[in-house]
Amino acid sequence: MLAELSVSLWRGAKDGRYETYCVPRRESQTVLDVVTFVQRHIDPTLSYRFACRVGVCGSCAMTVNGKPRWTCRTHVAKVAGSGRLEIGPLENLPVIKDLTTDMQPFFEKWQQAQGVFAPTKTRHEEIEQIRPDNPARRLADAAIECINCGVCYAACDTVRWNQDYFGPAALTRAWTLVNDERDAGGSARLQAVAGSGGCHSCHSHQSCQELCPQALNPTAAIAGLKRRTTAAYLKGEIKA
Amino acid sequence: MTMRLYVWQRATAALMVPLVLVHIAVIFYATQKGMTAADILSRTHGSIMWASYYGLFVAAASIHAAIGVRNVLTEWSPLTGLRAGRLALMFGLLLAALGARAVLAVVL
Numbered sequence: 001m002l003a004e005l006s007v008s009l010w011r012g013a014k015d016g017r018y019e020t021y022c023v024p025r026r027e028s029q030t031v032l033d034v035v036t037f038v039q040r041h042i043d044p045t046l047s048y049r050f051a052c053r054v055g056v057c058g059s060c061a062m063t064v065n066g067k068p069r070w071t072c073r074t075h076v077a078k079v080a081g082s083g084r085l086e087i088g089p090l091e092n093l094p095v096i097k098d099l100t101t102d103m104q105p106f107f108e109k110w111q112q113a114q115g116v117f118a119p120t121k122t123r124h125e126e127i128e129q130i131r132p133d134n135p136a137r138r139l140a141d142a143a144i145e146c147i148n149c150g151v152c153y154a155a156c157d158t159v160r161w162n163q164d165y166f167g168p169a170a171l172t173r174a175w176t177l178v179n180d181e182r183d184a185g186g187s188a189r190l191q192a193v194a195g196s197g198g199c200h201s202c203h204s205h206q207s208c209q210e211l212c213p214q215a216l217n218p219t220a221a222i223a224g225l226k227r228r229t230t231a232a233y234l235k236g237e238i239k240a
Numbered sequence: 241m242t243m244r245l246y247v248w249q250r251a252t253a254a255l256m257v258p259l260v261l262v263h264i265a266v267i268f269y270a271t272q273k274g275m276t277a278a279d280i281l282s283r284t285h286g287s288i289m290w291a292s293y294y295g296l297f298v299a300a301a302s303i304h305a306a307i308g309v310r311n312v313l314t315e316w317s318p319l320t321g322l323r324a325g326r327l328a329l330m331f332g333l334l335l336a337a338l339g340a341r342a343v344l345a346v347v348l
Contacts, residue, residue, distance in 0.1 A: 161315035196321070200246040226246070233243050240244035 002083045005076065007034055009046065010088040013095050018086065031064050031071035031079065035087060035099065048099035055213065058147030061154070062099050063088040068154035070213040090154040092167075106150050109166040114192045115173035118184040128182050140179040143172045143221050145214045152208035152218050164197035168208035168218030171199050175221035178228060190229050191238045199225035245307050252304040259297045284346045291347040298339030306332025 002025050008018040023037050032050055039046040050060040055073040062071050065079050065086055076085065093101035110116075121128065130137050152168035153159055159167045166174075174193045177183045193199050199222045208218040232238045241249075270280060284290045310328035313319050319327065 158315075194243040196242055200241040200243065229243060230247060230250070233247060238243070240242055 004083075005034060005080060006084050007038065008084075008086040009035070009038060009099065010095075011046075011098055013097055016095070016098070018088070025076070025083075029076045031062070031069065031074045031076060031085065031087065032060050034076060034085060035062075035071065046099070047097045056147065058149035061090055061149040061151045061213075063091060063154065068151040068211055070149050070151060073213060090150055092154050092156065092159045093150065101150075103150060106148075106153050106167070106169070109170040109197075110173055112192065112197065113166045113170040113174045114185055114189040115170055115177065117177060117180070117182075118189075120182055120184045130181060134181075136179045136181055139224065140176045143176045143216055143218070146172055146216060147214060149213060151211050151213055155207040155211045157205050157207065158201055158203055162197070162201055165201045166193070166197050166199075168202075168222065171202070171225055172216065172218040172221040174199075175225050178225065187232060187237045190225075190232050193225050194229040194233065194238055199229060202226075241307075241311055245310070249304055249307040252300040252307075255300045256297070256304065259293070259300065262293070263297070281346060285348070287347055291343060294343045294346075295340070298336060298343055302332045302336040302339060305335055 005023045005025050006020060007023050008020045010016055011019045021038050021042055023034050023042075026033070032053065035046070035048050036050075039048065048060070048062070050072060051057040052059070053072045055070060058070070060071045061068055063069075063086075064071065064074060065084075067079075068090055069079070071087075079085070087099065089095045089099050089101045093103065093106060096102050132138075132141075146169055148169060150169070152172075156165075156167055158165045171193060174189055177185055178189060183189075202219070202222045204219055204223070206219045209216065209220070212218065229238065233240065306328045309331050310324050313324035313327060314321055317324070
């Protein structure tokens, strides 16, 4: 193991540049450990975002050696075999400063894809019994562990080319709700995801499923939405 | 891409799968048999079947390609959806005209 790492960090906003720092190499060191070392021991003005440090909150995603990753669960040994690390802000999102991006467009697209649960019952009614082995529930479960880290959104070529595209996370959320029997969103949600920024813009490049830290498969969820919206369109349940 | 364009593009793609396979089979047949252009034209002239087959092929390919070009233009060029759509429509009409000319040349 090398004694030191050469770490290039993005500094500034959109028109910033990479600056290089030397960071001591340690056993079981994560990329977030490296960024934290720079901020605490070299330059306290470095801005970055993190919270839980254990892969739950989805706050710490950054671009590491060209690929978006959750930095708290990415070991340096896995991504920096040559001893060099280049860490930048997530792509496809506006840079606020250094390694922090503005996540507002990401979450606005969740809203546009109607990623909000629409209840069919009130708290005064009996809880609906859903069998875990129910096929629809299995489809909903497949995408429910999303932590909103934005890795799939940053990895997506279609988001890069089409500013209106909702992106993998928002569409995966919509797919979860489409399969949730307790949800009342129904054809209104299908209508929302069948529009110009919706599921039909996906090119199935599969970068989202390759890089999703939760090993989810947004491409499969989007393919499911394509099938479901097409069937609804042909039945006349949604409009073009 | 809108729902309507998506359905048209997938439907024309599905239609072209058997059309392409038969087209390739015809090419193999013609080359294996050592047929000349005159031999082929003698079989296609006046044939409503070949006119319909390749007419349908040209229509499907023109629609499919125009929708694809529209997507490429909206994603990779500064053109907006409406302008990209108009340009793609012109491209589709050009393909349809060239294809129709070729079909008419072998069946009339």
